[in-house]
Amino acid sequence: MVQQNINMNRDYKITPNGEWFKVEISDEYNNHTTVYKKNVIQASLFIIEWWKDTEKREEYNDLLSNAILNCKEIDSKNKNLRSIL
Secondary structure: OEEEOOOOOOEEEEEEEOOEEEEEEEOOOOOEEEEEEOOHHHHHHHHHHHHHOHHHHHHHHHHHHHHHHHHHHHHHHOOOOOOOO
């Protein structure tokens, strides 16, 4: 098992899982993902790329969250629609 805690916000764990390696990652925005890669090199490269895309992912999540909040506000003003969430 390979594990590294870069700082308080980023973390990853690579563990053997049969013929694959399970990769569990988190970033500084508390986003998490789990993937399976064929070898440790592929797993390590995935971690680097996933962390490189952190800001894009956070921007996307913010846009999606704002869109959902806007939809909820529109729905709350229209009494004919059911409430979301």
